[in-house]
Amino acid sequence: MQGLHLTADLHDCQCADFWLTEGTILLECLTRVVAVAKLNVVGQVAHHFPATPIGRGGVTVALLLAESHVCIHTWPEQGSVTLDIYVCNFGGDHSDAAKALQEALIALFAPRHVERNILHRGSITGHLV
Numbered sequence: 001m002q003g004l005h006l007t008a009d010l011h012d013c014q015c016a017d018f019w020l021t022e023g024t025i026l027l028e029c030l031t032r033v034v035a036v037a038k039l040n041v042v043g044q045v046a047h048h049f050p051a052t053p054i055g056r057g058g059v060t061v062a063l064l065l066a067e068s069h070v071c072i073h074t075w076p077e078q079g080s081v082t083l084d085i086y087v088c089n090f091g092g093d094h095s096d097a098a099k100a101l102q103e104a105l106i107a108l109f110a111p112r113h114v115e116r117n118i119l120h121r122g123s124i125t126g127h128l129v
Contacts, residue, residue: 002122003068003088004095006102010081010111019109020076023048023059030061030072033104037097039087040066052077067094070101081109086121 018025023046034041043064049057055077062071068086075081083105087094106114 002090002120003086004098005086005119005121006083006098007085007117007119008083008102008106009115010083010106010109011079011114012112013079013081014110014112015108017056017076020058020074020079020081021048021056023061026059026072026074027061027063029108030063030070030105033101033108034063034065034070036104037101039070039094039097039101042066067097072105081111088122 013020019029027044027046031041031044041063045060045062047060049059051057058074058076060071060073062069065087068088069084070086071084073082073084083102085098085102087098089095102116
């Protein structure tokens with residue numbers, strides 16, 4: 001159950017607009033980046049949100065991984081993105097892959113400001129059932 005959970009809030013993204021609105025393209029890119037990180041996709045979804053009076057609709061893209069998951073949520077009207085990457089380290093340490101994946105995605109969206117969070121999950125001791 002031990003793992004690494006990385007989140008990042010990306011603000012004032014300077015990427016091309018389609019990265020914030022085209023879930024199919026974003027999903028294809030994410031799948032390639034995950035493969036480069038040597039993580040294994042076991043499921044996927046892309047959901048498009050409708051436009052609102054304040055702007056274009058964003059997307060949520062998620063990959064279910066054998067190692068856990070990666071999700072991207074976009075807010076094109078704000079030029080913002082949130083990233084959520086979790087890898088369990090059962091059977092091997094996937095932490096470096098998660099970190100590389102996060103860096104690749106941050107580079108893709110080219111934010112002017114990034115807020116990062118790191119959570120080390122699970123513990124071998126003290127949680128025996």
